[in-house]
Amino acid sequence: MGVVRVEELVKRYPKAQVNAVDGVSFEIEAGEVFGLLGPNGAGKTTTVGVLTTRVRPTSGRASIDGVDVVTDPVGVRRQLAVVPQRSNLDRSISIRDNLIFHAAYHGVPARVREARADELLEQFGLADRSDARPDFFSGGQSQRVMIARALMHRPKVLFLDEPTTGLDPAARLFVWDRLRELRDAGVTLLLTTHDMHEAAALSDRVGIMDRGKLLALDTPEALMRSLAGETTLELAADEPADGTLADALAALPGVQRVERLQGSPEDGDAFRVRLYLAGDAAPLVAPAAAALAEQGLALNDVRFGTATLEDVFINLTGRSLR
Amino acid sequence: MSTHRIRAVVRKEIREFRRNRFVIGTMALLPLIFLITPMLTIFKVPESASGPQVRAAVGTISLLMLIIPVVLPPVIAAYSVVGERDQGTLEPVLTAPVRASELLVGKAAAAFLPSVGLAYAIYVIVLIIVRLGAAHVVVDVVWHLPQVLAQLLFTPLLALWSIWLGIGISTRVSDVRVAQQLATLAGLPLLGFTSLISFQLIKPSVPLAVGLALALLVVDVVAGRVVARLFDPERLITGRK
Numbered sequence: 001m002g003v004v005r006v007e008e009l010v011k012r013y014p015k016a017q018v019n020a021v022d023g024v025s026f027e028i029e030a031g032e033v034f035g036l037l038g039p040n041g042a043g044k045t046t047t048v049g050v051l052t053t054r055v056r057p058t059s060g061r062a063s064i065d066g067v068d069v070v071t072d073p074v075g076v077r078r079q080l081a082v083v084p085q086r087s088n089l090d091r092s093i094s095i096r097d098n099l100i101f102h103a104a105y106h107g108v109p110a111r112v113r114e115a116r117a118d119e120l121l122e123q124f125g126l127a128d129r130s131d132a133r134p135d136f137f138s139g140g141q142s143q144r145v146m147i148a149r150a151l152m153h154r155p156k157v158l159f160l161d162e163p164t165t166g167l168d169p170a171a172r173l174f175v176w177d178r179l180r181e182l183r184d185a186g187v188t189l190l191l192t193t194h195d196m197h198e199a200a201a202l203s204d205r206v207g208i209m210d211r212g213k214l215l216a217l218d219t220p221e222a223l224m225r226s227l228a229g230e231t232t233l234e235l236a237a238d239e240p241a242d243g244t245l246a247d248a249l250a251a252l253p254g255v256q257r258v259e260r261l262q263g264s265p266e267d268g269d270a271f272r273v274r275l276y277l278a279g280d281a282a283p284l285v286a287p288a289a290a291a292l293a294e295q296g297l298a299l300n301d302v303r304f305g306t307a308t309l310e311d312v313f314i315n316l317t318g319r320s321l322r
Numbered sequence: 323m324s325t326h327r328i329r330a331v332v333r334k335e336i337r338e339f340r341r342n343r344f345v346i347g348t349m350a351l352l353p354l355i356f357l358i359t360p361m362l363t364i365f366k367v368p369e370s371a372s373g374p375q376v377r378a379a380v381g382t383i384s385l386l387m388l389i390i391p392v393v394l395p396p397v398i399a400a401y402s403v404v405g406e407r408d409q410g411t412l413e414p415v416l417t418a419p420v421r422a423s424e425l426l427v428g429k430a431a432a433a434f435l436p437s438v439g440l441a442y443a444i445y446v447i448v449l450i451i452v453r454l455g456a457a458h459v460v461v462d463v464v465w466h467l468p469q470v471l472a473q474l475l476f477t478p479l480l481a482l483w484s485i486w487l488g489i490g491i492s493t494r495v496s497d498v499r500v501a502q503q504l505a506t507l508a509g510l511p512l513l514g515f516t517s518l519i520s521f522q523l524i525k526p527s528v529p530l531a532v533g534l535a536l537a538l539l540v541v542d543v544v545a546g547r548v549v550a551r552l553f554d555p556e557r558l559i560t561g562r563k
Binding site for chain 2 (some may be wrong): 013049052053054055056074075077078080081082084086087088089090091092093097101103104105106107149
């Protein structure tokens with residue numbers, strides 16, 4: 001049985017016309033890293049809100065390590081920790097005290113929490129600043145403090161919201177390494193993120209939500225394989241006179257899907273399109289160039305690629321802004 | 323309820339006050355300034371003063387003594403929820419295994435201790451100064467046992483009432499300033515009650531003081547329960563009403 005279980009979860013906020021979460025079900029195994037992706041307003045935060053007992057479900061069930069979030073919210077909160085995107089450290093006390101008070105709330109004995117705070121501050125490279133208040137900490141330092149704080153009571157499940165957004169590359173890699181160590185230590189991680197690269201790099205499985213529903217759930221590799229076209233061919237040209245070019249490209253052998261991208265008129269490629277292909281992309285360059293030439297257009301740019309998690313995400317949720 | 327978790331909440335709040343001493347410092351300063359003029363008046367009361375003259379002078383002081391526990395706590399109590407929400411520091415507590423009742427009791431205790439401590443300290447100072455320098459007719463009224471008992475009993479109970487008002491308002495508004503203003507205003511009706519005693523329109527006696535204190539205690543318990551019902555973590559986190 002999964003350490004995190006969500007069954008037919010529904011949440012409708014008061015006065016709302018639609019469900020923020022609409023019949024979502026999934027399980028996360030112990031020690032798994034689970035990425036929950038989705039555009040703004042998809043229902044990720046509400047789902048995590050229910051799992052962390054901050055939001056009451058309208059119907060359905062959710063549990064952490066077998067403990068129901070509605071019937072025993074305090075029991076659930078003993079098992080979990082939350083690392084938010086933005087710092088919610090208490091700026092009126094030192095970072096060490098932030099850790100110690102968090103542990104006190106969780107009932108960790110005084111002597112243990114003191115030792116554990118020192119150990120974690122050392123582990124996260126913050127020992128020399130333990131008495132500093134977090135007022136002037138950088139985003140990366142605050143993130144490290146918040147992860148250290150979250151680990152003070154040794155949670156079974158750690159919820160992370162955009163754990164590396166806004167961090168420099170070194171800080172991001174540091175956080176990723178710590179998260180992998182936690183996974184290796186058996187901690188279950190649930191990340192909500194917009195960073196597809198991060199989700200693909202860290203997650204064992206990924207769930208993609210939109211409009212309150214879970215649209216896809218699998219390993220990043222399987223999701224990418226599931227997309228029509230494993231390889232991509234991106235072409236750029238001047239703007240064609242009519243809309244028949246896209247149809248002509250879609251009719252080329254091996255093309256499974258055509259996606260119109262935003263071109264850059266300044267660079268002379270007002271028309272930019274990505275072809276998703278079943279096989280190798282190179283043999284298709286000449287037929288594609290010929291299709292452009294038939295409409296009097298020159299091929300300005302060619303890029304080869306493979307489908308990414310972002311392609312899966314866009315394919316499922318669309319490109320429109322919410 | 324876990325006393326460990328309540329103590330943790332109280333300790334953290336007190337740690338914040340210690341770090342930011344202006345909070346308590348300015349709380350103490352205002353009542354002390356307001357006391358200057360009535361204290362000067364009380365020392366001008368002659369030994370030959372009539373009963374009404376003495377009651378009027380002492381009544382002002384007594385009123386201030388009972389106002390102090392009403393006006394001090396809103397500064398802290400009104401901040402306690404909405405202020406933490408603004409700072410983002412409420413969320414970590416709400417994801418810790420701290421029950422809403424434990425959090426509220428902890429926050430109330432953290433506002434109660436400095437407020438009542440200050441109110442008692444100021445009262446003791448006034449008692450001593452009056453004893454040392456005022457006319458005997460004044461000393462007799464100020465040191466009258468039922469009057470002292472009423473002050474000692476009512477101070478914590480009025481403070482607790484004011485604290486629950488402050489916390490209750492703090493759970494429902496979205497701005498710290500609004501919370502503090504409303505909490506102070508909401509405490510004003512208590513002035514009517516305190517005035518009746520201060521100016522001895524209700525003649526203080528030991529049974530009356532104890533009876534009123536018990537009534538206030540009941541009101542405080544009910545207020546605490548009402549505030550617990552008003553506290554809605556989902557609304558505080560999501561901002562949805």
